[in-house]
Amino acid sequence: MSKLVVLDGHHYPEGAYAEVEKLCKEKGVDFAVLDCNSPEEVVEKAQDADACLCIYVKLDDAVLSKLPKMKMVVRCGIGVDNLNLEDHTKNGIYACNVPDYGVEEVAIHALGDILALERKIVFYSSRVHAGVWSEDEGYTMRRVSLRKLGLLGYGRIARKLGEFAKVLGYTLLAYDPFLPDKFFEETGARKVDLDTLFRESDVMAVMAPATPETIHIVNDENLAKAKDGLFVVNTARGALIDTAAVLRALDSGKLAGIALDVLEEEPPKELCSQLFGRDNVVLSPHIAYRSLESFEALKRMAGETAVTFLTGGEPYNVVNREVIGKAKS
Template identity: 40%
Template sequence: MSGYRVVVTDHGFPDLQAEASALREVGAELSVYQCRNVLEVADAVREADAVLTQWAPMTAEAIAAMTHCKVIVRYGIGVDNVDLEAAGKRGIPVVNVPDYALEEVADHAMALLLSLARKLPQVTAKVRAGKWQTNPCRPMRSLRGQTLGLAGFGNIAHHVASRAQAFGMRVAAYDPFVPDEAFEAAGVLRVDFDRLLAASDAISVHLPLTAETHHLFRSETFARMKPDALLINTSRGGVVHSGDLAEALAAGRLGGAGLDVLEQEPVAADSPLITMPNVLLTSHCAWYTEDALERLKRFAALEVVRALQGQPLKHVVNRKWLP
């Protein structure tokens, strides 16, 4: 037995059986915490051989406390809570799990789009109020022939594209980091950001949260979109300025929004988005199915196993800072 110590800084799962099972094969044991601040994280990870983290603040201070950590694995796609540069400069790879819920998030994005396009919240409200109409909430337009714009063209966006095409939609995408061949293979039109805004009847956001993408969708962006366009966001809340979005919707400069992620989570009780009839809010749950949950836990644990065995890691996100 090697006696590896794998620290879970925090988690929101029913159990950690998948992780424990995978790590047992290499003689590693879990030390489980529910850290909520930097001091708690630093104390927990000091002697860790590997770290699994969900929301806890993995700041430079916490990372500096590590004495011999081989990898930090973030449960999920986003790595906002981890100081990637600080880890890289200490020679610690940071790994995410980008492939555990591709189908689920794509399904959720399309569900939001379909619900808004068919005005299901408004129709349901009318029925509950005793108003039975066969052509309620006019006007409605067919999705067929409309253009879905994708802001970002990674794995999830590819799945959204194929779903939208099945509904007869044209699909265009903006992503400067994806080669032309990927657009061509998917039958998706490559456009610049200005064209994406101007031509799209609906835009689905699939971007990481970076300094460049923070509040990318704000007042001036909404002003360049079609006045009846729909906005879907299942990526990161900070990409969309919530206040500007509410103002644009209230002023009739957008047709509606479907949001699974927000800048502030949980959503503030006094947020105007809550009461708007053309807004759908879900609770950062696009990723969730029981199958996806098990994949997330297992895939994260397998990255730890690779690190402890000296094998190549699949999804290193701070490679540019590593020695």
């Protein structure tokens, strides 16, 4: 009998994986929720596992090479920052994600952040709470139907955000060198290069994966190309933002405001704590994906990915596609 395990089950309450456990029972797959807080514990506890679900635990060759039965790792989320993809391929293990469990939630959160900046909602709320009743403070608000929204990355979430923003009248610009032109044509976004995105955007939504090419893509050099008064929203990965550069841009006025659901340091430490106390900075603790429904969908879809494979189906949502045809049998 094949076995599926959850490696870092302590991140969810007891019983959170009941639906996955039920699916495994129906399909004849053994199932267990493990509490692994270190690579050593993963090696110790997952020796008999054929596939696993994980959230934050880091998996590289030091771990994977010591799990002889492991054939598939499913990361419960979109990003796979904690999975060394080359090491998965080296060990013949499929690395998969769940790319579409919370598309609506993240897109709406990003839209909320954009409107919070455009309409100064957090800014004015803090003023009123402090006893200040005054209209004429801070940066000037503009009519959104005359504004350009730049989408840095144009995957599922960015396209959903664009769909919402078009209704409000935003003109869409999008940068994504990996997508064919048809994705832009079908959604009405103008495909641009990175320089044009920074130069023409009034608001920029950062929605790219964290890769060597995108780390610190919002930096001094690129921000220097932007109009004074740019807004930036990031619901992707904190590492895409050079926080020190952002602080300088906020001080100079190059950035009129920024909204961050993700930070370089989570939780914030010395660098990111310098964002605190600024009226034009909106922060949330990496929760853009959250809703009751998205959590349930995430666990169910991750479980289905693994169980389908373990019961003879074709693997899907494979991130390290180089492994296809070379995986363990």
